[in-house]
Amino acid sequence: MRCPLNGPRNISEFVYGGEVVGMPDPETVSDADWADHVFLEDNRRGVVREWWLHVATAYWFIAERDTATDEIVRTYPSSDVFTERVSFPVPGGKGGGT
Amino acid sequence: MSDGGVSPAELPRRSPVYRELAFAGARFVEAHGGAVAESFAIDAAAEIRTARRLALADFSLLPHLGFKGRETVDWLRRQGVDVGDRDNLAYRQSDGALAARLAPREVLLISDVAGRSGLCKRLAAAASIDEEIEAFPVPRGDGYFWFLVSGERAAAMFAKVCGVDLRTGKFSELEIAQTSVARMNAVVVRDDLGDTPAYHILGDVASAGYLWACLLDAMEEFDGGLAGLGTVRRLAGL
Missing domain, CATH: 3.30.1360.120 (Probable tRNA modification gtpase trme; domain 1)
Incomplete structure (x- = not known):
């Protein structure tokens, strides 16, 4: 697989990280849709977008892979897709606690 | 022994x-x-x-020190460190030290092989006073x-x-x-x-x-x- 940061590397240096999906608004989404987002995967046949990790550099990127042929179509940095920082409002101001 | x-x-x-x-x-x-x-x-x-x-x-x-964070490369350049634009390349400094650009937001500094470079020491001291800058030292040493x-x-x-x-x-x-x-x-x-x-x-x-x-x-x-x-x-x- 070609890592966008490090170039071609043995597949043993990579770990799969799940489908690339948008996150529903946690304030307004229904419980059913949130559960779907957190727990369920589409598992489609064809070219899908997936998160992959290059372990040696702890670098997460996106790969487009054909689930029928296992061919990796292309790979690119996540910054190509996610261009804005996502932040969550914390009730009561600074510090979210645990 | x-x-x-x-x-x-x-x-x-x-x-x-x-x-x-x-x-x-x-x-x-x-x-x-x-x-x-x-x-x-x-x-x-x-x-x-x-x-x-x-x-x-x-x-x-021998001295070695890392830096991470969004402003790492800009901050190092302001400190006089020569860091180019290509990742996975090391840049030789005038005192023989290397600035190894590991990623857009991560640089590893290693001294010259004689261990004479004072770069890591100087940058470690400089980093501690720049608390607002998004470039933080990683104690690779x-x-x-x-x-x-x-x-x-x-x-x-x-x-x-x-x-x-x-x-x-x-x-x-x-x-x-x-x-x-x-x-x-x-x-x-x-x-x-x-x-x-x-x-x-x-x-x-x-x-x-x-x-x-x-x-x-x-x-x-x-x-x-x-x-x-x-x-x-x-x-x-x-």
């Missing part, structure tokens, strides 16, 4: 492989707050021949071991433990490979000593002893040995 009276265990800083160095008969000298292995062989010329053929040296006590493999047979040895082709025709000087070496994560930087190919290897200090033993084992069939920092300096012409 050592013949000069410098005992690694009695100094404040210790290399993660100081026991291995002592067991191999290192002649230690005091430097960088600890004992560095200056040489191993009684015959200095023989040790240089080993280093030209295939040798392993421990640099762990403590967290990363630092070895050097030198010699004409180094690439052939690496082929046994590393999937990246490190032959000199394929892997240029100052190029970086962040990859798996003997199944552990490591940063490899090619930095020749004069006309002798050489590679820095840095990785998690917790696995230093493991990789040291792995490399020595892999080097055996190529007639590899150990080299002290004095030998490395002489090969580099320093």
Whole structure:
């Protein structure tokens, strides 16, 4: 697989990280849709977008892979897709606690 | 053990492989707050021949420091560090130190092989007062071991433990490979000593002893040995 940061590397240096999906608004989404987002995967046949990790550099990127042929179509940095920082409002101001 | 009276265990800083160095008969000298292995062989010329053929040296006590964060490269440039735009390339500084650009937001600084560069010390001091800047120091000096493999047979040895082709025709000087070496994560930087190919290897200090033993084992069939920092300096012409 070609890592966008490090170039071609043995597949043993990579770990799969799940489908690339948008996150529903946690304030307004229904419980059913949130559960779907957190727990369920589409598992489609064809070219899908997936998160992959290059372990040696702890670098997460996106790969487009054909689930029928296992061919990796292309790979690119996540910054190509996610261009804005996502932040969550914390009730009561600074510090979210645990 | 050592013949000069410098005992690694009695100094404040210790290399993660100081026991291995002592067991191999290192002649230690005091430097960088600890004992560095200056040489191993009684015959200095023989040790240089080993280093030209295939040798392993421990640099762990020499200054090395990382920086991470969104503004890392800009901040380092403002501090006078020469960092280019290409990832996985090391940039030579005027004092011989290397700024290894690991990612758009991560740079690893390593001193020259003589350990004379004051860059890491200066930047560590500068970083502590720039609290608002998104470039924070990562204490690689403590967290990363630092070895050097030198010699004409180094690439052939690496082929046994590393999937990246490190032959000199394929892997240029100052190029970086962040990859798996003997199944552990490591940063490899090619930095020749004069006309002798050489590679820095840095990785998690917790696995230093493991990789040291792995490399020595892999080097055996190529007639590899150990080299002290004095030998490395002489090969580099320093």
